[in-house]
Amino acid sequence: MGCFGFCAVSCFLLILLLHCSLSTSDSDVTYLLEFKKGVLVDPLGKVLSSWDPSEAPNPCSGSWEGVLCDGNREHVVSVALDGLGLAGELKFHTLTGLSMLRNLTLSGNNFTGRIEPTFGSMASIQYLDLSDNSFYGPVPGKLNGLYSLNYLNLSMNGFSGGYPDGLNNLQQLKVFDVHGNDLWGDVGVLFQQLRNVEHIDLSSNRFFGSINVGISNASSLANTAKYLNLSHNNLNGGFFDGETLQMFTNLEVLDLGNNSITGQLPSFSSLPNLKILRLGNNLLFGSMPEALFETGSQLQELDLSGNGFTGN
Numbered sequence: 353m354g355c356f357g358f359c360a361v362s363c364f365l366l367i368l369l370l371h372c373s374l375s376t377s378d379s380d381v382t383y384l385l386e387f388k389k390g391v392l393v394d395p396l397g398k399v400l401s402s403w404d405p406s407e408a409p410n411p412c413s414g415s416w417e418g419v420l421c422d423g424n425r426e427h428v429v430s431v432a433l434d435g436l437g438l439a440g441e442l443k444f445h446t447l448t449g450l451s452m453l454r455n456l457t458l459s460g461n462n463f464t465g466r467i468e469p470t471f472g473s474m475a476s477i478q479y480l481d482l483s484d485n486s487f488y489g490p491v492p493g494k495l496n497g498l499y500s501l502n503y504l505n506l507s508m509n510g511f512s513g514g515y516p517d518g519l520n521n522l523q524q525l526k527v528f529d530v531h532g533n534d535l536w537g538d539v540g541v542l543f544q545q546l547r548n549v550e551h552i553d554l555s556s557n558r559f560f561g562s563i564n565v566g567i568s569n570a571s572s573l574a575n576t577a578k579y580l581n582l583s584h585n586n587l588n589g590g591f592f593d594g595e596t597l598q599m600f601t602n603l604e605v606l607d608l609g610n611n612s613i614t615g616q617l618p619s620f621s622s623l624p625n626l627k628i629l630r631l632g633n634n635l636l637f638g639s640m641p642e643a644l645f646e647t648g649s650q651l652q653e654l655d656l657s658g659n660g661f662t663g664n
């Protein structure tokens with residue numbers, strides 16, 4: 353009896369051990385197949401047919417459309433299904449078990465669904481592109497817990513509500529693109545949280561408040577920003593003051609068009625890399641900074657239309 357019990361237990365342990373050593377990618381298969389259940393339309397027939405464990409039991413075999421694995425072919429590191437016309441209600445929690453997933457790109461499909469807060473536990477994600485789909489609902493605050501993230505593109509979806517606080521936790525973030533949604537928030541607060549980011553696109557949303565946050569609040573952003581697009585929002589208040597503007601030494605593109613920014617412009621003499629400046633359709637007035645028209649300027653495009661500027 354004792355022997356039987358012992359044998360049974362060790363037998364069980366042996367099975368468990370064997371199962372564990374063989375099952376690393378087995379469990380990734382399970383999660384991928386759960387994810388696949390959300391794909392209801394696949395016009396090019398790429399995903400539904402190639403993600404087939406009876407044909408290729410290991411998703412790391414290379415035949416699963418858009419799936420890439422680590423060198424040992426044990427763990428899925430990238431799921432890239434851009435522009436395949438896929439549609440369905442995506443269940444994000446099905447992916448949270450892919451413990452080594454670094455890239456998730458689903459852009460240019462017709463997916464719907466909400467980002468569930470549990471998705472914020474996928475600490476391995478570095479590159480997340482959900483752009484140009486029909487995702488909706490709030491952006492969960494837990495997304496700001498994806499501390500490895502360096503690229504976030506949620507643009508051209510139906511996301512709505514206040515953008516959650518905590519972007520300052522994303523210290524690797526270089527690209528932050530949320531344009532073309534129904535998101536809002538005080539741009540001054542966001543400015544203080546966006547550290548080290550190079551590309552910021554908040555355009556075509558309902559962000560409000562003033563960009564004139566003062567030099568100490570804008571300095572992190574100013575050090576790194578190359579592309580800043582805040583056009584088509586509800587911004588008001590004044591433009592950057594001269595001292596703050598001077599800090600944006602890497603800035604190449606500044607688009608603040610179609611807001612309600614008011615007041616006068618400071619001198620622009622100190623922006624060596626500025627190539628595109630769009631300030632059209634605001635409430636700016638006074639004289640136009642002469643430095644913008646000087647021959648040494650890098651400026652290729654300038655839009656000051658639809659304001660109240662005076663003078664030559």
Ligand SMILES: *[C@@H]1O[C@H](CO)[C@@H](O)[C@H](O)[C@H]1NC(C)=O
Pocket residue numbers: 420429430454455479
């Ligand atoms: C993730 O995507 C980026 C950009 O497309 C690419 O440079 C990188 O190699 C990808 N990484 C993996 C692990 O697929």
Ligand SMILES: *[C@@H]1O[C@H](CO)[C@@H](O)[C@H](O)[C@H]1NC(C)=O
Pocket residue numbers: 436437438460461462
């Ligand atoms: C999304 O679906 C609509 C019809 O529901 C279709 O007209 C459109 O082309 C689809 N978009 C993509 C990117 O496949």
Ligand SMILES: *[C@@H]1O[C@H](CO)[C@@H](O)[C@H](O)[C@H]1NC(C)=O
Pocket residue numbers: 459460483484505507508527529551
């Ligand atoms: C974000 O996605 C949109 C739509 O797919 C694309 O046009 C845009 O270039 C992307 N943004 C960045 C910064 O890569």
Ligand SMILES: *[C@@H]1O[C@H](CO)[C@@H](O)[C@H](O)[C@H]1NC(C)=O
Pocket residue numbers: 531532555556581582583584605606607628630
């Ligand atoms: C800024 O965003 C708007 C709306 O998304 C877009 O039309 C415009 O081309 C962008 N500006 C620049 C300079 O890229």
Ligand SMILES: *[C@@H]1O[C@H](CO)[C@@H](O)[C@H](O)[C@H]1NC(C)=O
Pocket residue numbers: 541565566567568569
């Ligand atoms: C920075 O922002 C805070 C509020 O967010 C404000 O109280 C403070 O005056 C701002 N600093 C400057 C220099 O304007």
Ligand SMILES: CC(=O)N[C@H]1CO[C@H](CO)[C@@H](O)[C@@H]1O
Pocket residue numbers: 583584609610630631632633655
């Ligand atoms: C500067 C800018 O973006 N202007 C745009 C403001 O919105 C109108 C209407 O949507 C466009 O025609 C302008 O080009």
